[in-house]
Amino acid sequence: MKKSIAYLVFCAGTLALYGCAETTESAGGVTVVVSDSEASSDVVAQDAHVQVNADSGVSDTDGSSNLAAPPDSGVRADSAMAPPGDGDSDGDGYSDAEERHAGTDPNDPNSVIYQGGWPYNMKKDQLEDPGWDIPPQEGARMPRWRTIDQYGDTFDLYDLAGRGKKIVLDVGTWFCTPCKAMAQYFATGDVSVMDDFAWWNSSYDRVLDMINNEEIFWVTVLFSGSTPVSQDDVTRWHDTFPNHHILVLGDQDLRLREYLSVVAMPHIDVLDENMNFLVYDVRGPSRGMRHLVAPE
Numbered sequence: 001m002k003k004s005i006a007y008l009v010f011c012a013g014t015l016a017l018y019g020c021a022e023t024t025e026s027a028g029g030v031t032v033v034v035s036d037s038e039a040s041s042d043v044v045a046q047d048a049h050v051q052v053n054a055d056s057g058v059s060d061t062d063g064s065s066n067l068a069a070p071p072d073s074g075v076r077a078d079s080a081m082a083p084p085g086d087g088d089s090d091g092d093g094y095s096d097a098e099e100r101h102a103g104t105d106p107n108d109p110n111s112v113i114y115q116g117g118w119p120y121n122m123k124k125d126q127l128e129d130p131g132w133d134i135p136p137q138e139g140a141r142m143p144r145w146r147t148i149d150q151y152g153d154t155f156d157l158y159d160l161a162g163r164g165k166k167i168v169l170d171v172g173t174w175f176c177t178p179c180k181a182m183a184q185y186f187a188t189g190d191v192s193v194m195d196d197f198a199w200w201n202s203s204y205d206r207v208l209d210m211i212n213n214e215e216i217f218w219v220t221v222l223f224s225g226s227t228p229v230s231q232d233d234v235t236r237w238h239d240t241f242p243n244h245h246i247l248v249l250g251d252q253d254l255r256l257r258e259y260l261s262v263v264a265m266p267h268i269d270v271l272d273e274n275m276n277f278l279v280y281d282v283r284g285p286s287r288g289m290r291h292l293v294a295p296e
């Protein structure tokens with residue numbers, strides 16, 4: 001059984017920090033961009049109604065399975081990533097072959113490809129990049145994208161390819177209340193913060209375990225309307241909502257937001273290991289979340 005949530009409440013909070021250029025409302029707890037940075041009067045919210053799957057699974061009554069993220073130690077020493085190639089001489093999580101390929105020092109543990117410990121894909125050049133002119137659709141490939149991460153590195157999204165794991169693109173902003181609530185949940189394991197959002201379904205609770213067990217790659221992408229999202233914005237998000245399994249990227253020139261036509265947030269799409277869209281949905285997070293817990 002499904003039902004539509006039709007009420008609107010204002011997305012409270014941080015608009016004062018950003019002036020009046022960014023106006024948001026939320027529908028069923030999903031923030032909808034109704035006026036963008038170009039001060040366009042066009043209302044771009046297409047479908048503010050969120051489908052809520054009422055056929056939920058068993059509720060997580062004690063939340064005990066959702067452990068708080070360990071303290072952020074900078075370099076991830078516990079990555080499940082097994083470096084391919086010829087061993088990891090300096091024990092920094094990247095194989096000697098990967099380090100030679102990337103140009104870092106295979107004998108210096110302080111010389112790493114990514115401070116976040118993210119995967120590195122030596123074969124990513126073999127993935128054909130479709131470019132940004134072809135609109136996103138399920139079955140099509142995400143363009144190759146390089147941008148800043150929370151540690152100040154320039155991350156190449158195609159480095160997540162070829163690991164046999166789905167890649168989640170979670171696009172949001174500092175003025176998106178449900179985005180911040182979900183990030184807080186992912187940082188603390190306290191799922192009660194999601195109670196306010198009609199789109200949240202208890203079957204989604206296990207997504208946090210999937211993130212923390214590195215069964216999936218969760219990529220949070222921040223944009224900002226009136227001014228380009230800064231390195232500080234990206235780092236501050238991670239510091240505020242620390243989960244060292246989650247990549248936080250900055251959409252500095254709004255390229256990703258425009259490409260994905262982000263209107264309802266959290267905006268969640270899912271890619272396969274070849275960077276092809278399994279889920280592309282502009283209406284909100286529900287289809288992407290459902291796909292993760294029960295693939296279509």
Ligand SMILES: [Ca+2]
Binds near residue numbers: 089091094
């Ligand atoms: Ca190494």
Ligand SMILES: [Ca+2]
Binds near residue numbers: 109
């Ligand atoms: Ca090294």
